[in-house]
Amino acid sequence: MTDERETVEYDSPTGGWGSLRGMVQTALRERPSAGAFETLRRQNKAGGFMCTSCAWGKPKHPHAFEFCENGAKATLWELTRYxxxxxxxxxxxxxxxxxxxxxxxxxxxxxxxxxxxxxxxxxxxxxxxxxxxxxxxxxxxxxxxxxxxxxxxxxxxxxxxxxxxxxxxxxxxxxxxxxxxxCHETTSVALTELIGSSVGTCVLGDFEHCDAIFFFGQNTGTNSPRFLHPLQKAVERGCKVVTFNPIREKGLIEFISPQNPAQMITGKGTEISCQYLQVRAGGDIAAIMGLCKFVFAEDERRGGTLIDRAFIADHCVGYEEFRAKADATTWDRIEQESGLSRADIEEAGRVYVAAERVIGVYGMGLTQHVHGFENIAMLINLLLMGGHIGREGAGICPVRGHSNVxxxxxxxxxxxxxxxxxxxxxxxxxxxxxxxxxxxxxxxxxxxxxxxxxxxxxxxxxxxxxxxxxxxxxxxxxxxxxxxxxxxxxxxxxxxxxxxxxxxxxxxxxxEDMQAGGPQTVTIEDSFSHIHGSLGHRTPxxxxxxxxxxxxxxxxxxxxxxxxxxHWKKWTGDYSLVRDLIAETYHEQFHDMNARMFEPGGFYRGNSARERVWKTKTGKAQFTAPEMLAATNVADADGRYRLVTVRSNDQFNTTIYGYSDRLRGIEGTRDVVLMNPQDIKRAGLSAGQRVTLVGDAGDDHVRRIGGLEIIPFDLPDGTIVGYYPELNPLIALHHHDQASKTPASKAVPVRIEA
The missing domain is CATH 3.40.50.740 (Rossmann fold)
Known part of the structure; x- marks a missing residue:
């Protein structure tokens, strides 16, 4: 274990030989059945099998191996011999x-x-x-x-x-x-109210045309590694990636493509983020407000040429109220709540104003907060200012977790x-x-x-x-x-x-799903609203x-x-009859479903907001003026920390494949609490010490988890990190997003007992 002056980290890029070793280790543990590697060859390809792991899009022209480390683990885990x-x-x-x-x-x-x-x-x-x-x-x-x-x-x-x-x-x-x-119900509630669509507006092809991508609370390297390929290509053609996340996650720092022989041989990857800002847990509203405040000021300095006023006039409501809120918000408050400096936020703002097409990407780091709705609303504000919703190479892109959620x-x-x-x-x-x-x-x-x-x-x-x-x-x-x-x-x-x-x-x-009508195909929807057929071939x-x-x-x-x-028996015997029912119920989106389900890249069911048709109460996209700058409703206090729960590199949701969190440099254990060295010292603790986390939700219920090892890690002051689902018992049931009731697994108020 390192001493208090050091932090644990992974010293290699995401992907590369480490990713291949991770897949091999899972294969050795699970001893998958014959044909498992043939299944991997077909994975996420038209006419093949759709991965049961994340919901990232399936490209029209797939790689030779269109699966990532965690997708391979999920398949090998399912096809185990045990x-x-x-x-x-x-x-x-x-x-x-x-x-x-x-x-x-x-x-x-x-x-x-x-x-x-x-x-x-x-x-x-x-x-x-x-x-x-x-x-x-x-x-x-x-x-x-x-x-x-x-x-x-x-x-x-x-x-x-x-x-x-x-x-x-x-x-x-x-x-x-x-x-x-x-996880993402906050997305469904917020986007429905603000732009009239319950899902993101981007499609996979938008990443071929964007000039800037702003990431908030999404760990691509662990949760959706196939995303790294279009990100890598975007960066190599000049797109700028700016990341806001309390944790410096390797996937958004550097990536080696296992399908790039030159990178594999040299060990030199692609740097992904041009700027990585470690916002404090719950500080995203303030950080985005700072970006918007900078854009307003820069727009004035340049004679009103940056903000898309024509788009706002034709398509939006609430702009003036939001502008007044930004003007009234001081930089002191923004810096205090975000944990970031004005200079760093303004540097990120320069990337925004220089871009013609901007995509906003986010994950559960925005949705799983008490004020998760306001997190997403602020990101929508940022995109609407530049007209970055409803055109190619721009839009809002929530990254879904589970395959068909x-x-x-x-x-x-x-x-x-x-x-x-x-x-x-x-x-x-x-x-x-x-x-x-x-x-x-x-x-x-x-x-x-x-x-x-x-x-x-x-x-x-x-x-x-x-x-x-x-x-x-x-x-x-x-x-x-x-x-x-x-x-x-x-x-x-x-x-x-x-x-x-x-x-x-x-x-x-x-x-293989064999029914009365023969082998059956099923369908799934990816994060980009594309529908894909999936056909299993392995012996049950x-x-x-x-x-x-x-x-x-x-x-x-x-x-x-x-x-x-x-007709339950008929439907069980022939799933195409069920697809006919879906096409009848949702005709506009699923017409001719049986004929289209194996289209390369999937068939698109459409998105009204992408067409700038706003199915909201006002018929327009909605700017909002937040009443708070912190996404938590628990005030800071001496000895109170904001806990962020995360998944490891060897995990998908509650499935734990193993005990290697390689991309954070943590091996052999999940009973840990990550904490920055200054916080460790201030609390009178030491690296390697065993502590107890105690929930500090302000009610009468006792929530405690002991035996956690302190690991020094690069984090903002007052933010600590531990694993999901082990630390879920610390989250009070009433600690959820106010609009969607999504449990607030980020910025959970806790105390530490030695």
Whole structure:
């Protein structure tokens, strides 16, 4: 361990030989099945298999190897030779398994049989599919539909997602939270209100034409590494990249393309960011206000030639109010709240004013704050000033995490009835859909605590491990009447069960999905609103597995009364019939879906804001004047820190592939808290010391996590960093974005106990 005068870091570029070693290490651990490397060759290509990891776009002209380190890990993890069989569950009680790590639970391998939890023995027991469906249907019919939750992770296909949402509404509720509620729901709420589109306006080709890219709170090197290729090309043709992030992440500093022989041989990569500003956690509103304030001043100095006044006059409202707010905001306050100097912000502003086309990129570093809405609104302000929305090479670009999380919302998985064409569904299927607002992730947790939630069906994911306040929610979970988990591998959520509980194993996306009509194709949507077909070729991990769509249909048939317009068995036998339904419900976006799904680069479902059609309340794009400069609602105080939770390089969401966070120089452990050397010294602590983090949310609940090793790291004063999901128990359930209820996993108020 280094001493207090040094900080831990990774001394090589992103990508390169380190990335290849990471893939090889995962392959050696997982011993993937025959054909895994052929699957990688087809990954993210037209007619092939779409990665289950991130949602980055799939190019029309792919590389020879169109996968990244984490995408390869996800595929090898799915195609492991290890199996989690009934014999495993006979050896280990559920209580015992709660003591296992997240990594060890999933490393046990693919689930092979449907299982029923037996409370008397505290073991999972094998069961038949029809038994499981019948029991689930019996329980769902015995309760108020509005006390049931149908949760979806971001992996399920468009076809499965459409039928899952239909099942929920035929049953009688809109309780359809998904993993977007955990991370990017702030995007959906903010962009819908401000520009009339719930998703970003960019397409992949925009990165070939932009002059400047401003990054906020997005770690490309770990969370969407294929993004590094278009970034590298953009920089090499002269585009400037300016990054705002509390942590200096390697992916936005330097990149070696593993597909570039010259770079691999020389070890010299491409420098990505021309400027990297370590804004304090929660300081982005202030930082962007500083950029805007500089642009206003520079525009005046140049005689009004920088701000696109014609665009603003034709397309925007609220400009004058925002301008007045910027004028009234002092540089002293901007520097104090952002943790950045005026000189550095103005240097970044010069990149903005010199650019003809600007893209604003962001991730959960903006969305997962108490004032995440205002974070995004400020970035929209910055882009609107220059007319940088609705033209080639410019726009707003939220980078989604899970593979199809955006697509699920597109085809009806939403708790907001106003976002779903309910009248059309009523016409198609001959029923009256529920019209009341359903539950968000936070609402679900509150319902579990007050015992109003009686059933939880999880279509993938690891909900209980991903949510805040786990110390309170885990004990309450077992009061539910029914829990059902659909999964490929064992995780912690499966170890907390309702009175009736089933663990149902499903096919992986890389595996052949053989139904009555032959091998089936599924579709997914990427971050750029392009739809791609995905065809699995590998032999399933077990003959007892069912597809996610078949499981949803099986539960629906066991629960719902017959309906002459609803044909679960036909749809299960031929997924093209489901795509016809999607095209009928969402005709403008999905017409001719079956014919278009294998178009190279995917088919584009369109985006109104990209066409400068603003589907907002005013019919125009909205400037906003923020009432605050800090995205947190907890004031600074002596001994209080702002905790940022992050993923490691060896992780995707709650899946822990291993214990190497190579890109931060941390190996062999996840029980750490990263802290700058000055803060360590001021607190009277030392590098390598074990400490306890204590939640400081200002309520009566105790939230503590001990045994964390202090690692000196390059961070702003008062900002500390630790891993998700291990530190989730420190986040209070009420600590969420005020507009979207997205849990605020950034700038979490904590204290440190030696």
């Amino acid at each position: 199996r989690c069989t009934p014999e495993f569950f006979a050896k280990h009680s559920v209580t015992e398994l709660r003591g296992w790590s997240d990594h060890d639970l999933e490393h046990e391998g693919r689930l092979t049989h449907p299982m029923r939890y037996d409370a008397a023995t505290d073991h999972y027991l094998p069961c038949e599919w029809e038994e499981a469906f019948a029991a689930i249907g019996t329980e769902l019919k015995a309760i108020d539909p509005k006390s049931a939750i149908f949760y979806a992770s971001g992996r399920a296909s468009l076809e499965t997602s459409y039928l899952y949402a239909l099942f929920a509404r035929l049953y009688g509720h809109n309780n359809l939270p998904d993993s977007s509620n955990m 955006q697509g699920q919302r597109t085809v009806g998985i939403s708790e907001k009835p106003e976002l779903v064409p309910l009248d059309k569904l009523a016409e198609q299927f001959g029923f009256e859909p529920p019209r009341d607002t359903g539950t968000t992730t936070v609402d679900v947790c509150e319902g579990i605590l007050d015992n109003t939630v009686q059933a939880f069906i999880g279509l993938g994911g690891n909900f209980l491990r991903a949510v805040p306040d786990q110390g309170r929610i885990e004990p309450a979970w077992e009061r539910m009447r029914l829990t059902v988990q659909i999964a490929t591998k064992l995780n912690r959520n499966h170890l907390f069960n309702g009175k009736t509980a089933y663990l149902l194993p499903c096919l992986g996306r890389s595996e 991990a077990s003959e007892h597995l069912k597809s996610e769509l078949a499981i949803v249909a099986g539960m629906a048939m066991a629960t719902l009364p017959p309906n002459p317009k609803v």
